[in-house]
Amino acid sequence: MSGYLLLNQAYAQQKPPAEQELQQVQSQIKKTEQQLRQQRRQLQQAEQKLQQADQALADASLKVRQTSTRKQQLEQESAKLTLQQQQLQQQLAEQQQLLAAQLKSAYSMGQHDYSRLLLNQQDTGQLERILTYYQYFNQARMRQLAKINQTVQDLELVVAKLAEQQRLLQRELQALEQQQQQLTVARASQQDSIKQLQALLTEQGNQLSYLRQNEGSLQNTINELRRLAELSKDMAGLGAGKGKYPWPVKGQLLQRFGQNRQGGMPARGILIKGVNGSNVQAITEGRVIYADWLKGYGWVIVLDHGAGFMSLYGHNQTLLKQPGDRVTAGEAIALVGASGGQADAGLYFEIREKGEAVNPLLWLARP
Template sequence: MQMRLSCLGINSMLLAVLMLPVAVAQQAPKAEQELQQLQKQIKQTEQQVRQQRRQLQQAEQKLQTADKALAEAAKKLRDTASRKQRLEQESARLSQQQQQLQQQLTEQQQLLAAQLKSAYSLGQHDYSRLILNQQETGKLERILTYYQYFNQARLRQLAEINHTVTQLEQVKQQLNNQQQQLQTELTALQQQQQQLTAARSSQQESVSNLQALLKQQGSQLAYLRQNETSLQNTINELRRLAERNKDLSGLTAGRGQYPWPLRGRVLQRFGQNRQGGLASRGILIQGVSGANVQSIANGRVIYADWLKGYGWVIVVDHGKGFMSLYGHNQSLLKQPGDNVEAGEAIAQVGASGGQADPGLYFEIREKGDAVNPLNWLGKQ
């Protein structure tokens, strides 16, 4: 009996061994198919990632282009407004000069009239009788002398009048030219305001597209980290550059008393979580587009350019390892190497670099490390 069971067990094992290649052969196509599907999914995912990266780069490029167009339009608008102001001042000066010349001409005409009246009074004498009367030769000489004096005075007065009239005509012509040029500047100003409005719309559209794309891809955190890394690398480069400015005294002396770079509500505080979860290394101050951004202290501009994630950025070195950074500007008013004083306008408020609303991003760095700006600024 045992012998029979053993034979049956051996036969079952042999049968299973014989059937194994058949089972493997049946499962092989299924495994191969799953592997191919997995490889296909990986390839599709890689293509999607590459496509998303291209879309993000295109969105960033469009944003940068829109920021530059807005800054250029704002600069043209600012320059034209300055020219218009100078023309108005020149027109006012010419108008005042015109009034003075007109008054001068009136006085000269009145003086000439008085001289003519005096000459007429002298003309009432009978000169022929005086000439024939040899006894009054002295009186004749005096009268002739008077006539010569009055004639010379009248000639001088007429020359002055002619000169004043010529000056008056020249001033009138200059004033007319100034008014025509002023009208041309006003027309250009209106066109540039339209360009500025169009540039702002383009910028807002680019910001919306970028934010929507980041939200769709779920890459806000990675985007913010890239921007922060870019900023930190820039700061590290600037630290080496700032070491050359030995004549600056730093920010230690005025801690807690420095003026605000922009008056406005603080939308985001130092250390507060930003969108994506990263802690802010500065503060965000609400502002109005085009308002002036002011340097908090004396210093020297060491950076003024567009930076990804922060838009138009200007960095001022204050010496002793202290720097202040101003971001999301509409346009910059200073260039690297410019010396600035406390309270001096260095930029204009904007929403560059991906901001939805106008405001100023402000940092203070001490030896490259971000410190809480609120500890350095005075009360608003």
């Protein structure tokens, strides 16, 4: 009996090859699933870091633009005050010359011996004329002195305002320098996040899957926006200007419509090389119906032009408009950047007709 038990134990320890292979497969499946979960977590972390870096860069860029605009306004105000100061100084010099001329005339009249004329009662008409002249010159001198005093006071106010403007300008310049440093740090952080994401995608071999996810995310967003776009009855669409619209940015065409992107997916728009921080302009009038960060496309702004037409601007550094804003043709709506995972600065541009992507080059004027 004891020998039978030992035989069963030995059999149990030596499982059939099929069972051993099954266990190995199951173990490998679990290991693979763990690796996939880890890869997904790494990819999500990389995407979150990229979004945070894009957000920091967008905030810094917007602050730089606002401070630069404020600096320009202060410089214009300072220039106006400087011109006003010069004009007041010129007025003061003219008033002083006029007062000197009046004093010279009064001195000349004084040569007639005013006291002797008062005692001389023979020519009362001449006396009355002299008194009138003296009264006129005295009043003129008083008015001129009042003008000079007022001009001096105005000049002092302008000089004080100019000094205050210069102080504010200096403060804005210091803030601008600090923001430029923050912008540099944010841009470096963004580039590091982009490299990390691209390296991770290359390592995992998920470029195609990633692009498909991004494309699906964009298409879902466009489908949601179509309902909003159909509400615009006051705009005529893009049909009338086909082939004549200005480019949203001036630059080299890096990717054409339909051209295979990395991973083999056809492009639904075009990619235009741009300069970091330069203006992205609306191709024509429209209404902002989307302005937010979108996976794979970074900071995206979408304009509704009516009649089912929309234009989309992606990979921006920062957005200058909000949903609901009306924009005019050529108005700056964003700044060129490399958000959403781009290695270099550029603008991704699409035109959609009733939700379907169309070739933008057929609508834009020849460069």
